[in-house]
Amino acid sequence: MRALIATLLWAIAGPSLAAEIVVTNGDTLQLDGTIYRLEGIDAPEIDQMCLDQTGDVWSCGVAVRDRLSAHIGSRAVRCEDKGPDPIYKHRRIAVCSIENEATTLNEWLVREGWAIKFEPSAKGRYSADEADARENSRGLWKGCFAEPRELRGWNRNGARLVGGGCHAGHENRIRDKLFRVDTPMPPGCPIKAKLALRAVGYEGIYHLPRCGSYQRLKRAQRWFCSEQDALAEGFRKALTCR
Structure with missing residues (x-):
């Protein structure tokens, strides 16, 4: 009986574990109706465009969302709630992990090159993961992209272009591709x-x-x-x- 009570108390007080998982963005999950944004990282916006290693445009925002969804699959995810999101009021901030895995989803996304660290909230935690992804040209780092915060602010002329595919001398042409006036509609985002x-x-x-x-x-x-x-x-x- 004591063991049962302890288990129930842990389930109430501990991090949330949900069976129904919907990946809505590269750094956003919905678990049983609660929307969590992964703390300390920044993935491409769902409508963001990037360049691949050959210089072609691709829908990196949709691709990163799908990568995260495939990585989770049907496995259970646990999220440690860090409080309300100061910008997106309908979201919570969280560090999330697949059940029984030591690497968090936050870390995995940065390490595989599908997200970048987001300071100051990252507090330096993902610096090594980002450096490793950049040096080994993983994920987004193979091509060229603008930091998601620059797209959100539409900082076309001042955005820092990052990745191995950002060729010097072609910045204006690259910016035209990354900051488009005719971005295609992502599925489910009308x-x-x-x-x-x-x-x-x-x-x-x-x-x-x-x-x-x-x-x-x-x-x-x-x-x-x-x-x-x-x-x-x-x-x-x-x-x-x-």
């Missing part, structure tokens, strides 16, 4: 978004499928899977939406 240059910087506007402007907007710079994500990144709803 919210179109456009950036407009104002006197004080860019203003982002998103368009839902029901908006009157949705069909008129032929080219989208960004795509979102939910309104919460669009709002968290500073976009506002189009005035044609009711």
Whole structure:
């Protein structure tokens, strides 16, 4: 009886273990209705484009999400909740692991080159994993990509381009490929978004499928899977939406 009580108390107080796992982004998981963003790392946004080792454009955001989903497979995942996400209010911050594996998913993504460390929250924990992935040209490091935070801020001209495929002298051509005005829609993410240059910087506007402007907007710079994500990144709803 004491052993049973101890087990129940541990299950209540300990990290969450869920059977229903949905990978929504390269660094975001949904476990039984709770959305966790992996602490200390930054993976490509779901609509982000990268260059491969030959210089061709590929949908790295979708690919990284699928890589993480395949790595987890049908195995159970445990997440240690670190508190609310200060930016994405509908998410929690967490360190997650596959059951009975010592390497966390946070570490695995950086080590395999599918994410980069995100300071200051990483606190230097993933520096060695990132350096190893970069030196061995794993994952994204084979080609060329912009840091995800630069895409979120649409810092086209100032973004640091990283990876073995970033060839000097071709920066403008590379930026045109990575910061596209006609980004293809990722599966399951139908919210179109456009950036407009104002006197004080860019203003982002998103368009839902029901908006009157949705069909008129032929080219989208960004795509979102939910309104919460669009709002968290500073976009506002189009005035044609009711």
